[in-house]
Amino acid sequence: MSPAKRQSTQLATADLDNPLYYLENMETVLGWVQSHHGDLLTAEELDRLASFHTLSMPARALLTRMVMRTGDLFRSDKLKYPELGVPEARALDEIMEAGWLDTDPLLSLDELFRLFTLGELRPAMEPLLKAAGEPANLPKGRMRDALLLRFPDPLIVADWLGQHARPVIRLKTMALFDRMRLMFFGNLRQSWSDFVLVELGHQQYEPVTFTPDSRAFQYRSEVDLYLAMHQCREWLDQGVLAHEVWQAVPAPSDNAWLTSRRDRLLLELGRQAERQGERKLALEAFASSGHREARLKQLRLLERMKRHQEAWAIASEWQNQELSDAEAQGLARILKRLASRLGEIPPPPPEQPLIREITFTLPKPEVGSVEYAVRDHLYRDEAPVLYVENTLINGLFGLLCWQTIFAPVPGAFFHPFHVGPADLTREDFVSRRKGSFEQCFARLADGSYRERILANYRAKQGTTNPFVIWPVITEELLSLALDCLPPADLERLFRRLLLNIREHRSGFPDLIRFLPNAAEPDKRYEMIEVKGPGDRLQDHQIRWLEFFAVEGIPASVCYVRWQASEAME
Template sequence: MSMHLRPAAADLENPLYYLKNMETVVSWVANHHADLLLEPERARLRDFFELPRPSRALLTRMVMRSGDLFRADKLNYPELGSPEADALNELIADNWLDAAPLLTLDELFRLFTLAELRPAFAPVLAQAGHAKNLPKARMLEVLRDTFVDARTLTDWFDQEVASVVRVKQMTLFDRIRLMFFGNLRQSWSDFVLVELGHHRYEPVEFKPEVRAFSQRSDVDTYLAMHHCREWLDAGVLAAEVWAEVPHPSDNPWLTSRRDRLLLELGRQAERQGERELALQALAASGHREARLKQLRLLERMKRFEEAWAIAAHWQNHELSDAESQGLARILKRLAVKVGQPAPPAPRAPEIHEFILTLPQTGGSVEAVVRDHLSTPEAPVFYVENTLINSLFGLLCWHTIFKAIPGAFFHPFHTGPADLVREDFVSRRQAAFNLCFAALHDGRYRQQILDTYEAKQGITNPFVIWPALNKELLTLALDCIPSGDLRILFERLLLNIREHRSGFPDLVRFYPENADNKPRYEMIEVKGPGDRLQDHQIRWLHFFARQGIAASVCYLRWQDSGVTA
């Protein structure tokens, strides 16, 4: 496959569609990351394509499943077009499978049924004074001390049983999966077993200099961090995992992964009573959640002066609303402990509210209020989080899909992989500045409309195509001042994960209003018994501080006796 050829996903009508998708993945990695593979690994990938098709398909099926051990009698794939046994023999002959793997007792019990295991272990159980009809879990428990070494199948069983094989190249396929997806969270089924054709993807130029993994050691570092996270999830002591955490990297993308690992390690260490280790891990993590956790832990350890110094310094940084709120609460408590004046709490602006009492029609509360308020002169649209996000996505389209290291790994991305990382904006700051310059000089309107026409239907993490139409887009550009768009977009970028939700449900436009009067307003709708959520309140406070018209409509149903 050429480096410049754009791969396509297989059609699900093809019974071997999963094989075609696997071949796409392997070809992509072999072409784009050949220098990160050792020569024996590259040779194995060449061997993969030289296997007969049924053998390639069977190997793909095995790689996709969990674990690396398989019973031959459980491999049933009629779409291969030839007997599974023939494909197995080919894979064994070509050294893809181990036909006589060493099996631990736990592995044996996972592979075989109770009825198959009882005859093999009945004499041992009887000799130890146990009943021969023990349940499977109990039998495994009592046999563990006796059988500590791994054995071949013929050593475990006297009678003939189904053969077992082990995939020998699973670590290579894991390395391929990592280099293709950019993570090990996604399984093969996220690509190999899905129909990607119903999506349209923005083309991204894949040059060597924009790869997240620039050298093989980057892949090794990621794999080491992945194993650390697996150990934490398995309950291994945080102190033991800490010793295995890779050293800091000069690769920003790997640094963000390490920050996340240290955040989790700090949490685990605190749960395990290792408070000093928890502090060390949290202090070393650059993850934004680690800051508040570090301060709260210092507070619980009564190290108030230390916590106060960190909190007072952090207060001068640019923070999201949730961080500001959490920090303000900590500073207020710490001030009492260190004898300092508490920082003045910011005064929350008033949220405008009104009540509507309407007949119950069976529609959603948002639709009922929209239909009641909308007039030809002042149309109302149900947009929730879609409108502002989509306007941002259309204006900044090329910046969002800018090819930089760690942003894109393959041609099937719906958006950049670093979208919610803390350095998402800083790594693209110059490009975002150009986008915002268009808001200042008026070019933004045509840019948004042109992008809307040119990119129709292409996936974008901010643009929600089904919610957009030309009427809504035109009214929004007519009625929302560019200055308002700028401050809304700036807040969105301050914390994308947190701020791209919580927008009010409705927007009402006043296209006939003079320029010196508001030409739009946002309305959050709450039905009977519903309350504002924290992220909605923060947006409403932001609107109030910025002078953007916004309100909350509490809907009551006529004759229901239920009020908001």
């Protein structure tokens, strides 16, 4: 691969003033996939994509509109796009002649009822309803139910509604476009319309180096594996019985991020199996899943099945591993219950650290929140107080570890328009970058962290990062934070953040008070969680505050009472 191919190309995005911008963006997507994943496409698929580009612009635009819509069936009389510049029928004829469409598709009764209105259906259905002993004036839903068992087989629209029915067409290559969409987005959750119409080019994105090694899919079989797992998940969502879906779950893969997706699929399959009374299958699914929630689900199910000894053995082994707060909390509760039933000695409850509390009685402001009232009350020129909540610590982490976050790890980036890595909240996010994160922490130890944070702040200004909220991270805030927060405290905070990014990047205190003139370097700041009258701490906030107390990080909870309320009492 040439150096030009190895580098991330900042693809040109369409001008939204162009009425055919969606076509331009679609062509950008198709070109990207062919350039970076062309070896994963068959010769037939490449030929079909090449034929897309031979169509006239109106035909390509109409075909793009069809791809972007839901489903693969369309009524040709409903395709109305004046920006094509030619009659829709002319563009449609060209698409038909090029072999993209089935012009006389078989329709199930469900498909027929989705495409046609009650007024269009009733004349043709009246004789069928009378033959079934049903009244002719049934509403649409009841009409469908009455005919479904009598007409299980699909028919062409003329056989359903007569020769004068409005024509229906089916796009024959939707599976190819789904495959292209998957290789571009790295998921099938995002639709073409989400991206082609809205997202492209609206933000400034971090350039990421794309190499063959960094691709999410190295083999066509991996794309097939993803599609098979996606089908299993759709079946579960549609209510297909878990034991039927279980037979179709693909075997494990060596691909780490596909393994993570399979773990989530097995977690959901286990949940549905349990709801459907298939407890044995649920246990097998939970045990086969590496998802962090699966083991707690497995233990709770074993409890309900009164297999306490088995649950105790699993839980006892698990408690010696590194756990997130939520896992540790759930496991401690299970061990306590199991110990009681088995006559075992439960593990000692974790010591509850003392959380510092203060109370202020303040005049209730006419406008503004309780957090701003406390901020204004505490603010001094020599000790500024800022409302930062989850933005400051996350922002400092994002600036220090920017290059690690955007490293071209397989399964992390699929195209140049990612806000952050696709595997950010997966369980192997840190382990796949462990060496690089340790280099970031080494900067905290040797003092070079400040230079790295400031350099990234200047160089990356406005570029999207899942941890950095640019309007909040001002130069004033950054300067105060770097002057007042000891690097040892930053390392403690960042390491806990990485234990479970999904859980731990929220729950930080509302305010931070800086004390730049304090004699002791580790006493130059304090984080303050504010609670107004009637408000209480949330679980994730308590866990952070307990962590601060254990680690000696200055933090407190400020409870506020309003003066008027106190006078009334």
